Amino acid sequence: MVQAWYMDDAPGDPRQPHRPDPDRPVGLEQLRRLGVLYWKLDADKYENDPELEKIRRERNYSWMDIITICKDTLPNYEEKIKMFYEEHLHLDDEIRYILDGSGYFDVRDKEDKWIRIFMQKGDMITLPAGIYHRFTVDEKNYAKAMRLFVGEPVWTAYNRPADHFEARGQYVKFLAQTA
Template identity: 75%
Template sequence: MEAWYMDDSDEDQRLPHKLDPNQPVALEELQKIGVFYWKLNADIYENDPELERIRKERGYSYTDIVNIRKDTLPNYEEKLKMFYEEHLHLDDEIRYILDGRGYFDVRDKDDRWIRIAMSKGDMITLPAGIYHRFTMDDTNYAKAMRLFVGEPVWKAYNRPADDFEIRQKYLNSLKCT
């Protein structure tokens, strides 16, 4: 996992979009905005005791696996555009990359974009109420496990969604850090 502040370029969303010079973002800075990260062994995800421990501790009771690639995901380009729309969820978003690569972009306390490059073995949680988006990198392939507390909730609320109670709760949590 690597994270950095993004440039404002309108070029292909699948490019890294690093500033020049690059401005890396440390894991500790991500934690301050509620983003948490683990490095796991994706080769043993089906029987990984570390994944089981995390799931048990955090209450991740539901999982499924998605393959994001041009030849298996219907309307691939349209789906990528939808994933890239800035949005929030009422629940945490938890993703574990089992193969391939992709980017999660999140807003920091000052509303600047941070790009998080994820690859095989990377697991991340984005807190409910954080504005974020997802895109592939130039490989156009990721296999990911989606994890949920309880039944899965797929609803995304595009920005602006500042009036949502969960957004206000999230913003208040930033004041405490």
């Protein structure tokens, strides 16, 4: 099962867990209230997994590719890691399925506090359009992920502040309704 917690405010390497003491865990229901969806799948059979196919069909995830995030395979690795970790939003949902390795998705809660979500092999997550978030690998510096999209992929990230976008307004309205 996925692990999530409120982050500490300590400066330093973002690849560290940044768990506060005492720990402040976050459950799946709290993530759902933020619009974050989660599935645990068998990453060893992702190419022929009926459960993954069912999710893709039901949610209309028609496009996919695979990205390997490590120094040896990702061109401009250091620049990309910094870019992924800049707080941003997208105008479409962000769907990621970790096929190998691990990393962290950080999302903002309703009070603008960071929640860290530890993702490892078999974890699939959907972040709603308009949510402020960021990503980093953990100390192992390696993650292989399937990227999924509804329709054609849109790679544009809008760094914060990006409150003027309709997707952000719709997300804020969603948060108000789940309060």
